[in-house]
Amino acid sequence: MANNNTVLIKVKRQKDPKSAPYWEEFDIPYRSGMNVISALMDVALNPVTRTGQPTTAIAYDSNCLEEVCGSCAMLINGRTRMACSALVDDLEKPISIEPFTKFPVIRDLQVDRSVLFENLKRVKAWVPVDGTYDLGSGPRLSPVEQEQAYPLSRCISCCCCMEACPQFNEQTGFVGAATISQVRLFNTHPTGKALKTERLRALMGDGGIHECGYAQNCVEVCPKEIPLTQSIAEVGGQVMLQAFRDLLRK
Amino acid sequence: MAINPKIIVVGGGLAGLAAVIKVAEMGGQVDLFSIVPVKRSHSVCAQGGINAAKNLKGEGDSTWQHFDDTVYGGDFLANQPPVKGMCDAAPGIIDLLDRMGVPFNRTAEGLLDFRRFGGTLFNRTAFAGATTGQQLLYALDEQVRRYESEGKVKKYEHWEFLSAVVDGNQVCRGICAMDLRTMEVRTFPADAVIIATGGIGMIFGKSTNSVVCTGSAQSALYQQGAYYANGEFIQVHPTAIPGEDKLRLMSESARGEGGRIWVPKQAGDKRDPRSIPANERWYFLEEWYPKYGNLVPRDVATRAIFKVVYEYNLGVDGQPMVYLDLTHIDRKVLDRKLEGILEIYEKFVGDDPRDVPMKIFPGMHYTMGGLWVDFNQQTNIKGLFAAGECEYQYHGANRLGANSLVSCIYGGFQAGPNAVKYARSQQTSTDGVSSTVFDAERKRQEEANDMLISNQGNENPFQLWRELGAVMTKNCTVIRYNKGLEEADAKLVELLQRFRSVNLSDKSMWANTSFVFTRQLYNMLQLSRVVAQGAALRNESRGAHYKPDFPERDDQNFLKTTKAYFAPDADEPRFEFEPVDVSLIPPRPRRYDVAK
Numbered sequence: 001m002a003n004n005n006t007v008l009i010k011v012k013r014q015k016d017p018k019s020a021p022y023w024e025e026f027d028i029p030y031r032s033g034m035n036v037i038s039a040l041m042d043v044a045l046n047p048v049t050r051t052g053q054p055t056t057a058i059a060y061d062s063n064c065l066e067e068v069c070g071s072c073a074m075l076i077n078g079r080t081r082m083a084c085s086a087l088v089d090d091l092e093k094p095i096s097i098e099p100f101t102k103f104p105v106i107r108d109l110q111v112d113r114s115v116l117f118e119n120l121k122r123v124k125a126w127v128p129v130d131g132t133y134d135l136g137s138g139p140r141l142s143p144v145e146q147e148q149a150y151p152l153s154r155c156i157s158c159c160c161c162m163e164a165c166p167q168f169n170e171q172t173g174f175v176g177a178a179t180i181s182q183v184r185l186f187n188t189h190p191t192g193k194a195l196k197t198e199r200l201r202a203l204m205g206d207g208g209i210h211e212c213g214y215a216q217n218c219v220e221v222c223p224k225e226i227p228l229t230q231s232i233a234e235v236g237g238q239v240m241l242q243a244f245r246d247l248l249r250k
Numbered sequence: 251m252a253i254n255p256k257i258i259v260v261g262g263g264l265a266g267l268a269a270v271i272k273v274a275e276m277g278g279q280v281d282l283f284s285i286v287p288v289k290r291s292h293s294v295c296a297q298g299g300i301n302a303a304k305n306l307k308g309e310g311d312s313t314w315q316h317f318d319d320t321v322y323g324g325d326f327l328a329n330q331p332p333v334k335g336m337c338d339a340a341p342g343i344i345d346l347l348d349r350m351g352v353p354f355n356r357t358a359e360g361l362l363d364f365r366r367f368g369g370t371l372f373n374r375t376a377f378a379g380a381t382t383g384q385q386l387l388y389a390l391d392e393q394v395r396r397y398e399s400e401g402k403v404k405k406y407e408h409w410e411f412l413s414a415v416v417d418g419n420q421v422c423r424g425i426c427a428m429d430l431r432t433m434e435v436r437t438f439p440a441d442a443v444i445i446a447t448g449g450i451g452m453i454f455g456k457s458t459n460s461v462v463c464t465g466s467a468q469s470a471l472y473q474q475g476a477y478y479a480n481g482e483f484i485q486v487h488p489t490a491i492p493g494e495d496k497l498r499l500m501s502e503s504a505r506g507e508g509g510r511i512w513v514p515k516q517a518g519d520k521r522d523p524r525s526i527p528a529n530e531r532w533y534f535l536e537e538w539y540p541k542y543g544n545l546v547p548r549d550v551a552t553r554a555i556f557k558v559v560y561e562y563n564l565g566v567d568g569q570p571m572v573y574l575d576l577t578h579i580d581r582k583v584l585d586r587k588l589e590g591i592l593e594i595y596e597k598f599v600g601d602d603p604r605d606v607p608m609k610i611f612p613g614m615h616y617t618m619g620g621l622w623v624d625f626n627q628q629t630n631i632k633g634l635f636a637a638g639e640c641e642y643q644y645h646g647a648n649r650l651g652a653n654s655l656v657s658c659i660y661g662g663f664q665a666g667p668n669a670v671k672y673a674r675s676q677q678t679s680t681d682g683v684s685s686t687v688f689d690a691e692r693k694r695q696e697e698a699n700d701m702l703i704s705n706q707g708n709e710n711p712f713q714l715w716r717e718l719g720a721v722m723t724k725n726c727t728v729i730r731y732n733k734g735l736e737e738a739d740a741k742l743v744e745l746l747q748r749f750r751s752v753n754l755s756d757k758s759m760w761a762n763t764s765f766v767f768t769r770q771l772y773n774m775l776q777l778s779r780v781v782a783q784g785a786a787l788r789n790e791s792r793g794a795h796y797k798p799d800f801p802e803r804d805d806q807n808f809l810k811t812t813k814a815y816f817a818p819d820a821d822e823p824r825f826e827f828e829p830v831d832v833s834l835i836p837p838r839p840r841r842y843d844v845a846k
Contacts, residue, residue, distance in 0.1 A: 016760045031494055035598075038495040044764060045712040047755040056756035057712075057764040061286075063460045065496045066594055068384055069290040084495075085597045106431055107761035114407075117287065121399045126392035127351035132275055132663070138348030140360035147586070150353040150379055153388065154590075157289055189351050 005030050008050070008094035009039050011058055013108045021105075025050040025094075036076055036083040036097065037062055040109075060109035067223055070156030073163070074099055074109050080160045080221045100163045113159045119179040123199045127192040139190040152185040152231065154224045161218035161228055173207030177218035180209055181231035187238065200235075200242040209239050254279055255441035255673030256680070257666075258425055260411045260467060262288025264383070264655060265638025266446030267390035268662025269669070274397040276670045281438055282394070283406045283427055285462045289391045292448050292460035293658065296383020297591055298367060298503030299375035300347075300655040302340035306361055311372040313337045318835060318846070320653060323369040323547050324618070324646020325793035325803060325840050327480065327811070329831040332625055332643050336660040343659050344376050350389040353378050355587065365506045365587070369547040369650040371845065380501055380590035386655055410766060411467045414443060414474055414634055415691045422634035423680045426691045428699075430766060433759045435695050437688040439680045441673035444665045445471065445629075445636040446658075450617050453774045453781070454727070455719015457614035458490055458499040468621055468640050469773035472780065476629045477622035478814045478823075479642040481777070482784035485649055485794050486727050488551035489574050490613030491599060497613030498598055500574060501591045502651040504608075505544040507583070509576045511535050511555070512607075513564045523566075523573055523607045534558050539842050546842045549648045549794040552612040556728050559611075566609055573607035614727055616654065618645045618794065619784075622813055627665040628672070635669050637661035642811075647793025702768060703759070707751030711768040714745050714752070718771075718778060726781050730797050735786040742779050746821075749775060780814045780823045787825055788812065805837055 006027040014021040027050050028039045044057035062072040065084040072083040075098040077091060088095070103111035141149075155178055162168045162176035183199045186192035203209040209232065218228045257273045259266050262284035270280050284291065305311040317337040321330055348354060348362065354376050355363040364373040378385035397403045408430045415424040415437055424439040447467040451459025472478045489504065489511075490497040505511070512531045519526065535554055536543045546554075555572055559565040566572060576584060576592075581604050584592060595603045620642040627635045627643075637658070644657040673679075725731075725738035749772055756764050790804035791797050810827040817824045 015758070034494040041495060041712070045710065045716070054755065056758070059761050059763045063286050063290050063462055064292065064295050065461065065493075066295065066498050067597065068294045068381065068590075069286070069292075069460065071286060071290050087598070087600075110761060114287070117289070117395070120392075121395055124396070124399075126396045127349070127389075128396070129346075129349050129393070132271055132346055134342045134345070135349065137345045137362075138351075141353075141356055142360050143356045143358065146353050146356045150385075153353050153378075153385060154381060156294075156384075157287075186351070191349065192351055 007039065007088055010094055010096045011108070012098040013058065014099070014105050016107055017105055024055060030088070032089065034088045036086040036088065036095065037065055037072060039088065040083070058109060059107040068156060070158035073158040073160055075101070080164045082158060082223050085223065100159070102163050102168055103159065116157055116159055116162070116176070116178060119175050120182060123179055123183050123202045124195045125179070125182040125186055127186065127189055128194055129191070141190070149185060149188060151226055152181055155181060155226055156224060158223065160221045160223060164217040164221040166215050166217065167211050167213045172211045174211035175203065175207050175209070177228040177232060180235050181226060181228050184231040184235050187235070196238070197242060200239045201246070203235065203239050204243060209236050212236070252441050252673050252676070252679045253277070255670060256281065256439070257669050257673065258283065258438060258440035258443045259446060260425065260443065261291070261446035261448060261638070261640070263291035263293040263446060263448050263638060264387055264390060264658035265662040265665070266444070267387070267394050268659045269444045269446060269637055269666035270394050270403055271390065271397070272663055272666030273670055274402040276667060278670050278673070280403045281406060281440065282403055283409045283411055283425070285408070285410050285430065287407045288394070288405065289388065291387060292463055293387040294384040295458070295460060295499065296655055297380045297499060297501035298506065299365065299377035299382045299652045300344065300386065301367065301374050301650070301652040302344040302376060302656065303337065303372070303374055304341050304344060304362065304364065304376070307364055307373045309372050311374055313340065315372060316340065316374060319370045320644070320650055321646065321835050322840055322846060323650040324648050326646065326809065326832060326837040327483070327792060327830060328644060328646035329625070329811070330834040331831060334834060336644055336657055339660050339663070340656045343656060343663070347386060347389055350393060352385050352389045355379065365503060366545060367506050367651040368502050368545045368551070369542070371542070375503070375506065375652040377503065377587070380503055380588045383655060386659070411447065411470070412695045413470050413691060414631065415439070415688055416474060416631060417683055417687050420475070421632045423683045423687060426695050428695070431761045433762060435692055435699065437692045439683070439688065441676065441680050442633045442635065442669035444669050445621065445634065445640055446638045446662060447640045449639045450777060451614055453718060453778045454614040454722045455716060456493070456495070456497050456723070458487060458497050459615070464770040464774055465777050466770040466773040469777035471621060471629070471631070471634070472814070473776060473816045474631070475816070476631050476634065478619065478777070478780050479622035480619035480784070480812050481617070481780040481814055482788055482812060483618035483647050483794050484614060484727060484781065485548055485616035485618060486552045486612045487615035488548055488555055488612050489610040490615070491595060491608070492611055492613070493598060498594055499613070499615065500595065500608060500610050502548070504574060504576060504588060504591060507587055508579050509544065509574055511544055511551070511572055511574055513558055513566060513572050517563050518568055520567070524577065532564070541845050542842045547648055547650060549796070550842055552728055553796060555612055571609040571611050574610045575607040576603055577605060577607060612728065614723065616649055618642065618647065618649055626668045627661060628668065633672060635665040637665040647795060702752070703754060703757050703765065705752055705754070707753040709748045709752045711752050711754070711764065711771050714748060715771055717741070718745055718775060722778055722781070726785055728796065730785050730795065731799060732786055732797070735782050738782040739779060739786070742775055742782060746775050783823055784812050784814060784825065803840070809837065
């Protein structure tokens with residue numbers, strides 16, 4: 001039963017993609033410094049609800065537990081964030097834990113975020129190197145250029161920016177901030193920009209960059225503090241210019 | 251003979267992706283299997299950098315120096331020719347990564363910047379902030395995505411490797427794997443298989459490793475007849491942040507950029523560390539190792555911290571912790587070169603390491619041992635190759651910092667082409683193999699699943715895992731005694747016994763994560779015995795393997811590779827020893843208080 005040495009968590013669960021969600025509550029033994037992941041690990045160790053009902057371990061995605069692999073994104077107290085860096089001491093109690101709402105639920109807190117990887121294919125988010133054989137060093141870059149590229153390259157594909165975006169939904173099919181920011185990254189690279197036109201055209205049309213409603217939620221929830229709105233503004237300008245050029249060429 | 255052979259790669263970290271790229275480039279067809287989307291593999295956690303003797307700092311560095319540092323740092327246990335191959339190839343690998351768009355830090359002139367790491371006196375480590383592994387993994391992930399969109403690579407993400415399909419002639423013909431959502435067990439034929447499944451940190455409970463680093467695949471293969479080499483060599487990183495769920499790495503690059511390790515000279519000193527004057531601080535690494543200072547190799551630094559904490563009782567606040575201090579370094583330099591790791595400390599501990607010395611302690615980090623492979627990265631099972639941390643080849647008895655990333659990529663670059671060449675040289679391709687071989691393996695795995703799911707008992711697998719982690723960390727890490735190792739093995743036998751009474755709270759057949767974990771746990775237990783028994787047999791001290799009762803290196807008896815193999819009837823490991831190829835650099839004493 002709850003006392004000062006336990007933390008109450010409420011978890012929204014779902015057995016499989018087709019069944020209805022339900023909530024379960026757990027009293028977790030408190031330790032200072034614990035995070036939401038360690039609370040979920042405690043449930044696995046002792047899968048019994050607050051009222052003493054035996055249940056199952058909670059399914060969730062996780063891997064590195066240091067906020068660099070992008071796996072454990074979920075809604076914690078209604079906020080889009082990574083569970084590993086959500087420290088229990090900093091959270092209001094009881095703690096509510098839910099899966100993302102804009103991605104298909106697999107089970108419990110696991111959702112299918114493969115749409116982002118498909119989007120990255122669509123915009124050709126890579127540098128088209130000739131091959132892996134020895135061709136000497138890469139292009140010279142100033143420290144200033146490196147310092148612009150590096151923060152964009154730290155995107156962990158967690159999809160927090162997409163979950164938080166009001167425009168990211170089935171109606172718009174919006175591609176989302178993460179992909180647009182990757183377009184900015186590769187369009188800036190001296191070799192990567194060879195595919196710039198193709199990338200920009202991939203962001204036109206249905207679900208393209210024009211769906212952005214400037215709510216700015218993306219930049220607020222990004223765990224890596226990537227300047228996503230700057231990326232959208234810059235790539236938006238590139239897309240406009242490209243559309244104008246394409247129009248003239250017709 | 252297959253012109254465009256089908257190659258299966260298991261694992262999508264740096265080694266796996268490097269192999270995929272080479273195979274696709276050579277015209278092979280790749281099926282890539284991974285538990286997690288490959289972009290989330292454990293390679294993302296590598297922080298400090300990647301070694302290559304580019305000699306861009308006018309220091310007279312050379313690939314031979316890199317080779318010598320690596321062999322010396324590994325206490326002469328590594329076979330030398332492959333290590334030389336890796337060090338020779340490293341500068342070209344950096345160039346390639348640079349061309350792929352890795353945002354390496356730059357000098358004012360726009361060239362690659364390099365910093366110093368442990369076990370060397372040269373600035374040899376290229377880096378992208380302090381998230382180098384993440385940046386390298388992304389570069390390879392992007393190239394693989396490109397091949398995927400061209401139809402040369404098919405990804406099976408959220409699939410778990412269960413076993414190899416091995417025919418009656420001990421030739422690997424494919425794999426058996428399980429869909430982690432539908433729980434379907436399936437076999438996949440291939441002309442060759444490359445295993446790149448990373449480390450084994452989970453057998454120590456808490457480590458710096460990711461959740462997927464269970465060693466389950468390596469263990470399954472060992473139980474199928476693959477040799478497992480040098481399993482007793484476990485790297486404990488000197489600087490990790492203790493945590494409830496894991497130990498978080500605090501990169502060696504913090505010391506490479508000038509970070510200093512110290513404790514208050516007076517036991518139980520309660521003062522704010524910033525108010526303790528310099529003459530009342532003990533910079534013990536700098537005092538004991540004047541030449542290398544804070545950048546001695548990891549095994550040396552870890553033992554020194556243990557000594558200060560447990561023998562001198564000088565841990566900070568009487569706790570097992572020492573200071574790692576960056577506060578004397580300019581904030582802008584720290585932000586430019588170390589931001590990623592400072593952010594981790596800030597987020598998980600709550601203090602800003604630019605202002606306050608960090609509190610750190612050693613944590614299990616890496617396995618030097620792994621699947622035995624020949625110089626072509628092929629295991630003793632024909633057609634089965636291995637690359638990356640899951641094999642044993644490049645680091646001897648201790649890995650130098652920033653050598654893991656280069657060994658992963660180089661290993662993958664060797665394994666990929668060698669697997670294609672092997673497949674092309676085969677008279678009978680896998681197409682000609684009877685389906686009964688595949689059916690038998692699938693059936694074996696399905697039966698194992700059925701047994702597990704219907705088992706009646708009272709053991710919780712997560713409880714067994716906690717006990718496994720505790721016994722392995724206590725007895726099989728920094729300081730080893732034969733008595734403790736024997737106790738550990740006895741405990742492992744007990745845990746294997748209790749495993750038979752394991753009872754799953756979840757018996758559903760959809761995305762059942764505890765079921766998957768329990769399968770892995772069995773393999774973890776079997777592999778742990780290789781570590782414990784291998785350590786018991788090696789009565790010497792070498793690199794990361796340290797026995798106070800046998801404090802010296804003993805080349806006479808132990809300049810040998812340990813090779814464990816599984817004895818199915820006895821259900822436990824047996825051991826052989828193989829001489830080490832020291833044909834290029836004769837072994838000499840390893841010490842870091844003076845220059846080599």
